[in-house]
Amino acid sequence: xxxxxxxxxxxxxxxxxxxxxxxxxxxxxxxxxxxxxxxxxxxxxxxxxxxxxxxxxxxxxxxxxxxxxxxxxxxxxxxxxxxxxxxxxxxxxxxxxxxxxxxxxxxxxxxxxxxxxxxxxxxxxxxxxxxxxxxxxxxxxxxxxxxxxxxxxxxxxxxxxxxxxxxxxxxxxxxxxxxxxxxxxxxxxxxxxxxxxxxxxxxxxxxxxxxxxxxxxxxxxxxxxxxxxxxxxxxxxxxxxxxxxxxxxxxxxxxxxxxxxxxxxxxxxxxxxxxxxxxxxxxxxxxxxxxxxxxxxx
Numbered sequence: 324x325x326x327x328x329x330x331x332x333x334x335x336x337x338x339x340x341x342x343x344x345x346x347x348x349x350x351x352x353x354x355x356x357x358x359x360x361x362x363x364x365x366x367x368x369x370x371x372x373x374x375x376x377x378x379x380x381x382x383x384x385x386x387x388x389x390x391x392x393x394x395x396x397x398x399x400x401x402x403x404x405x406x407x408x409x410x411x412x413x414x415x416x417x418x419x420x421x422x423x424x425x426x427x428x429x430x431x432x433x434x435x436x437x438x439x440x441x442x443x444x445x446x447x448x449x450x451x452x453x454x455x456x457x458x459x460x461x462x463x464x465x466x467x468x469x470x471x472x473x474x475x476x477x478x479x480x481x482x483x484x485x486x487x488x489x490x491x492x493x494x495x496x497x498x499x500x501x502x503x504x505x506x507x508x509x510x511x512x513x514x515x516x517x518x519x520x521x522x523x524x525x526x527x528x529x530x531x532x533x534x535x536x537x538x539x540x541x542x543x544x545x546x547x548x549x550x551x552x553x554x555x556x557x558x559x560x561x562x563x564x565x566x567x568x569x570x571x572x573x574x575x576x577x578x579x580x581x582x583x584x585x586x587x588x589x590x591x592x593x594x595x596x597x598x599x600x601x602x603x604x605x606x607x608x609x610x611x612x613x614x615x616x617x618x619x620x621x
Contacts, residue, residue: 326526326612328533332540334608335600338421345421348431349414349596350589356410357588363406364399371395412443414599419509421600422607441508445516449501453494460490499523499531505603506610522613530609537605541598548594552587 339346361368374392416439417432464487471479500523507515507522523530 326529326609328529328536328609331605331608331612332533332536333605334422335418335537335540335597335602335604338418338600338604339597341425342421342428342431345428345431346593346596346600348433349417349599350592352410352414352431352433353592353595354588356406357592360403360406361584361588363402367395367399367402371399408443408447412439412446414596415446415505415603416442416509418600418603419506419607422604423506423510423611438509438512441512441514442505444514445504445508448516449504453498456497457490457494460493461487464490495531496527499527499534502530502534502606503610503613506607509607510610510614522610526609526613533605533609537602541601544598544601545594548590548597552590552594 371392374395413433413435416434419442420427420432420434420438464483467479467486468483471477471483501516501519503519503522504516507518
């Protein structure tokens with residue numbers, strides 16, 4: 324079967340259309356995850372909002388004034404990151420399973436097994452790889468830019484710009500060449516990262532176009548979701564209503580702000596579930612099409 328980027332890009336909508344309950348299961352999963360996150364970081368989030376507002380009201384802040392905000396942000400990040408990675412692995416595996424093994428539709432394709440562990444390993448490995456490469460390349464760009472400023476050499480600014488564009492282009496190229504790593508991992512039930520290079524050979528531009536279209540569709544879904552969420556948030560007091568609850572116990576926060584929190588969790592869960600289908604299903608559809616005429620490992 325020939326790979327068609329324009330056909331694959333709509334696979335997320337087809338998954339939801341074939342089994343609408345899938346969206347319900349994924350939304351419920353996101354609701355649980357968001358509720359856990361809110362319970363874990365609710366107090367820190369309120370302190371972060373209040374600290375940011377106090378800093379804004381103080382006028383021109385010094386670098387030292389940013390330290391409390393930075394520490395609060397890092398404490399929130401340390402909690403959110405592992406939860407996000409684990410939840411992402413479960414949902415990404417479910418999306419790939421919905422495309423590659425549609426008969427396994429129980430519980431909206433959600434599982435907690437070795438597929439999810441393998442996807443977590445692959446996504447963490449890819450994330451670390453891109454962080455390392457991005458850090459090295461853009462540090463080099465910064466060094467060249469610093470030399471251009473200190474030596475007052477305009478031509479070095481051109482070199483820095485060209486290096487930056489080359490680094491960005493290289494990371495995009497690598498991202499496209501590795502974009503089938505998760506579908507391969509789920510489809511073949513093994514950790515597969517570099518295997519994506521073989522399947523994406525000669526298909527860079529169609530896959531890049533598909534990724535861009537999927538991103539645009541995801542933005543449209545997010546925009547439509549925000550059009551629903553914004554008026555509902557105003558009706559329930561808005562996120563700024565949390566600033567008066569700094570230092571309050573979790574039970575008091577839930578008792579006072581539960582309508583706003585509930586609206587935020589439910590709406591964002593539904594939008595997130597649809598967005599993840601729109602963004603990730605096309606890559607599994609591409610893998611399915613590319614490998615349709617060839618053998619796959621057991």
